[in-house]
Amino acid sequence: MARGxxxxxxxxxxxxxxxxxxxxxxxPEAAPGAPPAAPxxxxxxDRLERGQRALxxxxxxxxxxxxxxxxLLARSSPLPPPEAVARLLPxxxxxxxxxxxxxxxxxxxHEPALATSQAAEPGVRDAFEAAYAELxxxxxxxxxxxxxxxxxxxxxxxxxxxxxxTLTLDFLGGGAGDxxxxxxxxxxxxxxxxxxxxxxxxxxxxVVDGRxxxxxRDGTAASLLRALLHLGIPPSxxxxxxxxxxxxxxxxxxxxxSHMPARLEGRLAFAxxxxxxxxxxxxxPPNGGVAAAAGGQQAAAAEVDGSxxxxxxxxxxxGPAAYARSLPFGExxxxxxxxxxxxxxxxxSFPQTLEVRRLRQKLKAGTLSRAEYEAAVSGHIAxxxxxxxxxxxxxxxxxxxxxxxxxxYFGEKLGGMWFSAAGWVQSYGSRCVRPPVIEGDIAWQGxxxxxxxxxxxxxxxRPVKGMLTGPVTILNWSFxxxxxxREAQAAQLAAALRAEVAALEAEGCRIIQVDEPALRExxxxxxxxxxxxxxxxxxxxxxxxxxxxxxxxxxxxxCYSDFEDILxxxxxxxxxxxxxxxxxxxxxxxxxxxxxxxGRDVGPGVYDVHSPEVPSVEFIRSxxxxxxxxxxxxxxxxxxxxxxxxxxKTRGWAETLASLxxxxxxxxxxxxxxxxxxxxxxxxxxxxxxVVVGEDxxxxxxxxxxxxGR
Numbered sequence: 001m002a003r004g005x006x007x008x009x010x011x012x013x014x015x016x017x018x019x020x021x022x023x024x025x026x027x028p029e030a031a032p033g034a035p036p037a038a039p040x041x042x043x044x045x046d047r048l049e050r051g052q053r054a055l056x057x058x059x060x061x062x063x064x065x066x067x068x069x070x071x072l073l074a075r076s077s078p079l080p081p082p083e084a085v086a087r088l089l090p091x092x093x094x095x096x097x098x099x100x101x102x103x104x105x106x107x108x109x110h111e112p113a114l115a116t117s118q119a120a121e122p123g124v125r126d127a128f129e130a131a132y133a134e135l136x137x138x139x140x141x142x143x144x145x146x147x148x149x150x151x152x153x154x155x156x157x158x159x160x161x162x163x164x165x166t167l168t169l170d171f172l173g174g175g176a177g178d179x180x181x182x183x184x185x186x187x188x189x190x191x192x193x194x195x196x197x198x199x200x201x202x203x204x205x206x207v208v209d210g211r212x213x214x215x216x217r218d219g220t221a222a223s224l225l226r227a228l229l230h231l232g233i234p235p236s237x238x239x240x241x242x243x244x245x246x247x248x249x250x251x252x253x254x255x256x257x258s259h260m261p262a263r264l265e266g267r268l269a270f271a272x273x274x275x276x277x278x279x280x281x282x283x284x285p286p287n288g289g290v291a292a293a294a295g296g297q298q299a300a301a302a303e304v305d306g307s308x309x310x311x312x313x314x315x316x317x318x319g320p321a322a323y324a325r326s327l328p329f330g331e332x333x334x335x336x337x338x339x340x341x342x343x344x345x346x347x348x349s350f351p352q353t354l355e356v357r358r359l360r361q362k363l364k365a366g367t368l369s370r371a372e373y374e375a376a377v378s379g380h381i382a383x384x385x386x387x388x389x390x391x392x393x394x395x396x397x398x399x400x401x402x403x404x405x406x407x408x409y410f411g412e413k414l415g416g417m418w419f420s421a422a423g424w425v426q427s428y429g430s431r432c433v434r435p436p437v438i439e440g441d442i443a444w445q446g447x448x449x450x451x452x453x454x455x456x457x458x459x460x461x462r463p464v465k466g467m468l469t470g471p472v473t474i475l476n477w478s479f480x481x482x483x484x485x486r487e488a489q490a491a492q493l494a495a496a497l498r499a500e501v502a503a504l505e506a507e508g509c510r511i512i513q514v515d516e517p518a519l520r521e522x523x524x525x526x527x528x529x530x531x532x533x534x535x536x537x538x539x540x541x542x543x544x545x546x547x548x549x550x551x552x553x554x555x556x557x558x559c560y561s562d563f564e565d566i567l568x569x570x571x572x573x574x575x576x577x578x579x580x581x582x583x584x585x586x587x588x589x590x591x592x593x594x595x596x597x598x599g600r601d602v603g604p605g606v607y608d609v610h611s612p613e614v615p616s617v618e619f620i621r622s623x624x625x626x627x628x629x630x631x632x633x634x635x636x637x638x639x640x641x642x643x644x645x646x647x648x649k650t651r652g653w654a655e656t657l658a659s660l661x662x663x664x665x666x667x668x669x670x671x672x673x674x675x676x677x678x679x680x681x682x683x684x685x686x687x688x689x690x691v692v693v694g695e696d697x698x699x700x701x702x703x704x705x706x707x708x709g710r
Contacts, residue, residue, distance in 0.1 A: 002429065004611035012584040013428065013610065014562060015521040017112045017148050018174070019248055020435075020477055022428035026074040028084065039091040041098055048102065057103050063245075066111035066144070067092050067131050072118060075562070076586065081127040089134055096138035106141040106165060110245075114159060115149040115170065117527040125158055132162045141165035143204060147244035149173045149525040150187040157194055160201075168204025171224050172243040173211065174524045188227055198237040203228070208277045210242035213249060213423075213437055213479040215269040221281035229284075240282040246271040250423030250434075259421040264439065270423065312491045315498070315543060323542040325550065325574060329600055332550035336576060337463060337511060341637035341674050342624060342667040343394045345603070347557055347579060348467050348513065349406075349647035350384050350399035351656055360404060377402050378455050385459040387657065392664045395511060396464045398456035400649070404434075406469045406515065407477045411436035414496055415443035417478070431650070436478045438489060444496035447503040454507055463511050465555065466504040470516035471497055471540040477518055486522075487536040494543035502547050513555040514545055516573075520563055534569040541573045553577060559605075559646050564592035571598060579603035581645045584610075587626070594630050602633045605645030606666070607659060612651075614658045620666035628674075637674055642667040 002024060004010035012025040044062065051060035071077065071084040079087070099107055111128075118124055135142060143166040150170060151159055160167060171187045196203055205228060207221040221240075228238060252272040253260065260268075269277060315322045325332060359376050362368035368376075384399030403409040411417040417436040424432040449466060456464045471493035480489050497514070504512055519537060523530055545554045556573060559581035563570060570578065580589050582604040590604055606623045607615040624642060633639035642663060648656050 004608060004613050006613055010584055010608055010611050012586070015518075017116070018521055018523065018525060019148070020425075020427060020433070020518065020521060021248065023073070026070060028074050028077040028079065028087075039094060041095055044095075045098060045102075048099075048104070052102070058105055060104065061106055061108055061143075062099060062104060063108040063110060063145075064095070066109035066113075067135075068124070068127050069111045069113040071127070072113045072124075081123040082130055085127040085131050089131060092131075092135055093138060096135065096140050099140050100138060104140060106143045108143045108145050108168075109135075109164075110145045110147065112146065112148050112525075114144075114146045114155065115151060115173075116525040117152070119155045119159075120152050125155075128162060129158070132164060136163040143168055145204065146170060147173065147206070147210075150185045151190060152526065153186075153190065156190045160194075160197055164201055166202040166204050166239060168206060168239070168241060170206045170243040172206065172209045172220075174529070188224060191228070192231060196231075196233060198233045202237050202239050203233060204239045204241050206241050206243035207281060208240075208242045208274050210244040210246050210274060211248055212482060213268050213270060214482050215267055215273065216277050216281075217267065221277060222284040225281055225284045240278050242274055242278060246274055247426060249274065250420060250425060252422075255422040256420055261418065264418065264437075268437070312488070312495045315495055316491075323539055323546055325546050325548065325554075327550040329574065329576065333576060333601075335551040336553040337395070339394060339638050341671045342640060342642050343638070344642045344664050344667050345393060345395040345465070346388070346397055346643055346660070347609075347645075347647045348397050348400055348465075348515070349403070349649035350387075350397070350401070351651055351653050352401070352649045353653070356380060356401050357404075360402075374451075377452075381452060381455050382459050385456050385464070388660075389460055389462065391657075391660050392668070393660065394462065396456065396460060396462050397467060398452045398464060400452075400467065400647075402452060406647075407436065407474050408434055410448060410469055410474060411478065413445065413448040414493075415445050416440040416492070417442065433477065438475075438478050438480050440481075442489065442492040442496055444499040448500055450503050450507045453504060453509055457508070464509070466501075466509040466512040468497055468500060468504075468512065468514045468544075470514045470519075470556065471544050472522060472537045473516050473518035475518075475540075476522045490536060490540040491543065494540040497544040498547050501545060505547075505549060505552055510551060511553045511555060512545075512548060513557060513579075514541065514575075515557040516541060517557060517559045519558060519569075520566060523566070530566070534566060538569050538572045541575075545575070555579060555603075557646075562588075564588055567592055567596045567598065571596070571600075575600065577601040577603060577641060579605070579641065579643055581605050583608035583645045587630075590627065590630050590632055594632050598632075599634060601639040601641060602627075603641030603643045604632070606642055606663060607644055609644050609646045609648055609651060612655055614655055615662055617662045617666045617669065620663055621670055624666060624670045628670075637671075 001011050011027060013022050014025055015021070016023040044064070048060060048062050054060075065073075067085050067088045068081065071081060071088055074084065077084050096107065113119060113124075114128070119128075132142070132144070142164040144162060144164040145168040146159075147170050150173070169187050170185065172185055174185065191203075205225060207224040208216065209220075225238065225240065229235065250270040253268050253270045254272070327335075359368065359373060363370070363373045380401035381398045384401070385396055388396045400406075408419060412419060416438060418439050419436050420434060423434050423437075425435060427433050449468065453464060453466050471490050474493050475486060475490050480486055501512055501514075522537060523533055541556070548554050553576045554574075555577040556575040557579045558570070563580070578593075578598070578600060580603070582589055583606070587604075593602060604623075604627055606620045620642075624640070627640050628635065628637065644659070644663070651659075
């Protein structure tokens with residue numbers, strides 16, 4: 001189900017609400033009347049029993065996703081929420097029976113859907129009330145946990161009456177329960193205005209920030225708890241906890257050892273330190289004061305000279321010109337690379353072998369000199385370029401052998417960012433990332449990607465893409481500062497990347513890809529707060545890319561999120577080519593692009609890079625034919641790019657070669673079929689160098705040694 005099989009594609013994979021954790025999307029049974037299959041509870045119960053042996057039965061608490069969130073994650077369900085949830089309840093009842101036999105103190109049911117705009121939609125309240133009325137009968141105390149944001153003002157009054165033993169609320173995550181004001185969390189304000197039925201249930205107070213690595217040096221948790229006590233909630237009816245699961249944080253600052261710089265000592269708190277903060281907050285005296293520690297996180301940025309902020313201010317002073325390409329898409333596209341029908345490319349990374357990873361380890365350990373390292377990486381780049389040329393791919397990449405991670409690589413080269421040594425955070429399955437900590441103003445310190453671009457381009461006459469990670473993705477995949485707005489940090493990143501775009505152009509690069517896969521995950525959970533976020537997120541992308549000359553093609557890549565509902569923002573990014581993950585998502589994005597009359601080049605993924613299955617030529621041909629039948633990219637075959645879903649970093653070379661070979665063969669077959677169907681002149685022309693769009697054979701095109709030059 002996670003990886004796919006020859007007979008069935010893998011489950012759709014998407015970001016879990018506003019996080020960088022990926023989840024597999026449930027698929028409802030095709031026949032609504034079919035009885036649900038018996039749940040396989042063995043692995044969950046095994047983990048519970050292991051916890052009970054280690055901690056005692058009174059302390060080991062199982063956690064599962066709640067039934068309403070589970071049902072709402074199944075986006076393709078034709079059933080209304082109450083009916084979809086009702087079909088899941090037998091499985092939850094069986095789980096509760098097993099837990100009752102094991103005498104668990106409570107079951108945590110995580111329902112982040114309750115913090116979204118969906119919670120106020122028709123049928124969702126009915127689904128929650130019916131489900132929890134049923135589950136409450138099992139006799140196991142229920143702790144309903146609502147992470148990632150506050151409750152909507154319309155939702156709060158009925159949500160706090162659900163029949164649970166404990167309701168755990170997030171007091172820190174992005175909120176604005178009534179969508180008024182600044183978007184700050186309003187949980188305390190809602191309790192103040194509407195009260196909390198503490199005689200009937202405990203309040204789980206998520207007052208320790210589980211999304212931030214910054215320590216609570218100003219006493220925020222204690223201040224929130226004192227406010228709750230002053231509202232009349234007895235200490236015995238309060239449970240102190242983190243705002244969200246600690247899975248989103250690194251494990252322990254102690255693992256950093258001497259790697260931790262003195263300027264950050266005591267200012268960072270990973271998961272273990274957050275537990276200490278929870279215990280300390282729980283000891284808050286009802287009337288006592290907690291002195292705010294001097295400095296706090298702001299002191300971490302005190303050594304920065306402010307030049308990055310000044311650079312952003314200077315760019316903004318340019319007004320709209322700083323955010324707009326010098327020519328609109330319709331005029332500049334003809335100045336860019338011209339291709340035959342169904343041009344082929346890849347998204348960026350190629351397999352990261354053990355040999356490549358060991359090179360980086362040796363460089364960091366000092367057993368390999370920089371010159372020796374660069375010579376070895378040059379060899380891997382040459383190999384990657386040669387493979388692509390041999391396969392017949394049109395627009396090449398250098399393969400990213402030098403990069404551990406698409407954010408880490410840039411973070412290590414930018415001023416104002418610090419990387420931990422052991423700060424790994426789960427992304428999906430066994431895949432982990434090591435997010436940077438933004439500790440000060442972010443500044444460009446010199447070219448970051450020109451060396452690998454020049455090396456790759458020196459091995460081929462075909463165009464090689466410059467590869468950058470976008471400002472919003474770097475921000476959303478980092479731990480940001482808390483003393484400066486995310487908007488300001490995105491603008492600083494954009495200014496730094498703008499300088500990098502200019503540096504690549506100065507070296508002759510004419511196709512620059514700026515990936516923004518995390519654009520959507522930064523969205524607030526309340527729809528009414530989307531517009532402000534999207535405004536500054538799009539501005540950041542445009543600030544980074546608008547410096548590109550009209551003849552430079554700007555590409556962006558989006559993946560593993562639901563982008564269909566933010567298409568106006570994607571269009572406003574003004575990229576020349578949009579490549580998208582598509583294989584797992586049932587062509588939803590293709591349909592949305594067509595429905596919105598999206599007019600730029602599109603590269604829908606033709607196969608799933610997270611499955612080891614090698615797609616057949618006929619399968620890929622069927623995908624290309626579907627794209628053309630949909631009318632995407634205005635039905636222009638030269639504007640429909642053929643590429644994998646995402647980067648190939650996690651795949652092996654054997655499956656990569658086989659898949660790309662079939663992809664190129666499929667594109668060539670569809671190109672030939674299109675040429676045969678169209679006839680000779682005017683629409684397409686077939687020649688020795690492939691199929692060329694009739695009016696686009698200008699300088700740099702296929703007929704003149706461009707992307708198809710042999």
